[in-house]
């Protein structure tokens with residue numbers, strides 16, 4: 001992960017002192033994640049997560065994220081709850097970065113998800129979609145189909161240094177998805193980054209969802225597509241239909257999918273694979289000097305994209321309704 005921004009003991013003591021969370025005992029940078037700087041904070045009252053928001057988080061979006069977490073927690077969804085400061089503020093500033101303190105969630109993420117984990121994830125994602133229905137905030141997806149070409153333009157010819165011909169392959173895929181991208185699908189609040197490392201389990205039971213900093217308003221089935229890519233491919237990049245069926249069944253048991261949503265899945269999966277290929281490619285080409293971060297492999301998502309390019313219908317996935 002990222003510790004992009006170091007925090008001194010004095011800065012932290014002052015910051016924690018502005019919250020009614022007890023006396024600071026210890027804090028340390030967390031070695032997972034690539035987007036923000038996260039620290040585990042122990043006080044004599046409880047454990048917390050301190051997040052300093054980095055480059056990909058627009059500070060203007062933070063009220064949407066933090067109020068959403070409060071809204072979802074109030075609905076009973078297990079997610080981090082922002083801790084208000086003594087002045088009642090959810091958002092502060094620390095070491096020059098926007099910063100928030102959230103509750104610590106018990107559980108561990110699963111490095112090799114099994115079929116049952118996929119079913120649990122599908123169910124929890126559908127509950128999230130339903131719980132967000134009456135959330136009064138709105139945030140356009142900054143990384144929807146309209147955001148991919150500008151991101152690719154920032155990578156430019158350097159793309160081919162990561163893989164020969166990658167630039168041309170991305171340009172051609174962009175032309176395709178921009179033409180056929182489905183509109184008017186059922187939508188609302190989505191997580192948009194529900195990878196295994198953002199889903200906690202205690203034993204085989206899902207215990208919580210974290211990292212809502214790509215949450216936005218978009219098509220529900222696009223969130224499903226992101227999860228099919230993140231949960232249903234094996235290490236050898238083969239697509240596991242059993243896991244995909246379990247994920248969709250778990251989801252549909254809570255929120256049934258429409259015909260249009262099912263039929264859009266192949267295109268949505270291509271777009272979702274392209275989105276993470278592009279953000280990983282951008283990060284791969286622009287790791288800040290000295291940042292403690294391990295960028296994720298863009299080519300993993302090039303392989304997933306190529307798989308979806310070979311698929312023409314949900315039946316080909318073996319996904320019947």
Ligand SMILES: Nc1ncnc2c1ncn2[C@@H]1O[C@H](COP(=O)(O)OP(=O)(O)OP(=O)(O)O)[C@@H](O)[C@H]1O
Nearest residue numbers: 030032033034035036038049080103104105210211
């Ligand atoms: N509320 C929480 N409770 C417990 N652990 C947490 C919590 N929030 C974050 N973590 C820990 O910090 C790690 C990084 O958090 P997070 O995924 O939010 O960071 P990120 O930089 O946004 O990462 P990503 O690359 O997944 O976007 C998580 O994998 C988890 O180990």
Ligand SMILES: N[C@@H](CCO)C(=O)O
Nearest residue numbers: 035193195276280296
């Ligand atoms: N979950 C993303 C990183 C955070 O956006 C990925 O694996 O590319």
